[in-house]
Amino acid sequence: MSALTSSSPAAPAALSALDALESEGIHVIREVAAEFERPVLLFSGGKDSVVVLHLARKAFWPVPVPFPVMHVDTGHNFPEVLEYRDAAVERYGVRLVVASVQDSIDAGRVRERPDGTRNPLQTTTLLDAITEHRFDAVFGGARRDEEKARAKERVLSLRDEFGQWDPRRQRPELWNLYNGRHAPGEHVRAFPLSNWTELDIWQYLAREGVELPSIYFAHEREVFERDGMLIADTPVSRPRADEQVTRRTVRYRTVGDMSCTGAVSSDADTYAAVIAEVAASRLTERGATRADDRLSEAAMEDRKREGYF
Incomplete structure (x- = not known):
């Protein structure tokens, strides 16, 4: 045999x-x-x-x-x-x-x-x-x-x-x-x-059907631009005299202190849309949206x- x-x-x-x-x-x-x-x-x-x-x-x-x-x-x-x-x-x-x-x-x-x-x-x-x-x-x-x-x-x-x-x-x-x-x-x-x-994180969350905070998906928010980032207008992050507040459709790639975490312009309101957006990105979420990591080179x-x- x-x-x-x-x-x-x-x-x-x-x-x-x-x-x-x-x-x-x-x-x-x-x-x-x-x-x-x-x-x-x-x-x-x-x-x-x-x-x-x-x-x-x-x-x-x-x-x-x-x-x-x-x-x-x-x-x-x-x-x-x-x-x-x-x-x-x-x-x-x-x-x-x-x-x-x-x-x-x-x-x-x-x-x-x-x-x-x-x-x-x-x-x-x-x-x-x-x-x-x-x-x-x-x-x-x-x-x-x-x-x-x-x-x-x-x-x-x-x-x-x-x-x-x-x-x-x-x-x-x-x-x-x-x-x-x-x-x-x-x-x-x-x-x-x-x-x-x-x-990997986004593909895994989508596969497992895990819920996330809503701010990871596209929503409208009052923001102002600072150092190339969109900062939310909140009691702890106020615009300066030369910074204009506008209402934009944004989402967050990472979450942290409101005063130093930026949003990105995005219409991605589903896991599939976010995955497509992340796959096309050439900048990590911390590099793109965290002001505290830009305080110095190290x-x-x-x-x-x-x-x-």
């Missing part, structure tokens, strides 16, 4: 690119949950953190996600995103920890910036919350394609007792083996989406060394 008969076991089907990324992300989440005592998942309601939470739910189904989610709240968040955040944690039955930048300001831990932007102030608030709750592993939604400082990052990133990142202390990650060893007081940042792209690198992201 031939070795290849109808009774022979079928060859395993090859994973699609999205299936492979999903499998890798779930593997990272399970490894961290097994190796660390007090993990936490950073959850802002942004698309990347939504995917990480979705992967975590899949990783532990049918039981609930066994660790809390944490939002570092600048106090300048888009209302639509906060509403989504609260609805999501209630829907999925996860515990939400809110670390408030405003509380850090009131306590004298940080000072308001002259430009009103609070994103750079998140570092102290995040590190204080990690210390207070004794978190030893922090899941983030960073991707290597977003920005050159993030491209240097490992899947598991060791942070010292001050929360700082030192590239010389990062470990090699061969054959999907991750080293989570750390001394008391140190912690690890874990990035399950390291190898994803913005297009803005993200500096913030990462201090303990952000």
Whole structure:
């Protein structure tokens, strides 16, 4: 009888690119949950953190996600995103920890910036919350394609007792083996989406039918142009004398502090339309719409060394 008969076991089907990324992300989440005592998942309601939470739910189904989610709240968040955040944690039955930048300001831990932007102030608030709750592993939604400082990052990133990142202390990650060893007081940042792209994120969200905050899709908003970006006219982001407010059809590629997150002109109001738009883009979402990353050539690198992201 031939070795290849109808009774022979079928060859395993090859994973699609999205299936492979999903499998890798779930593997990272399970490894961290097994190796660390007090993990936490950073959850802002942004698309990347939504995917990480979705992967975590899949990783532990049918039981609930066994660790809390944490939002570092600048106090300048888009209302639509906060509403989504609260609805999501209630829907999925996860515990939400809110670390408030405003509380850090009131306590004298940080000072308001002259430009009103609070994103750079998140570092102290995040590190204080990690210390207070004794978190030893922090899941983030960073991707290597977003920005050159993030491209240097490992899947598991060791942070010292001050929360700082030192590239010389990062470990090699061969054959999907991750080293989570750390001394008391140190912690690890874990990035399950390291190898994803913005297009992967959108294709996966569409495939899985995951809901997102409405501002990711085309809508009308009062905006003004500054440094090539469309900034929303809000109580924390007001136009200057030479900046004219107009009503435009826009959407957001990323969400953050209202004072430094720009929108893009867009009519993309469905997943299919957004995917087509992202596929044609030649600029990452952070490069296109985040003013805090334009503060200097090494803005993200500096913030990462201090303990952000």
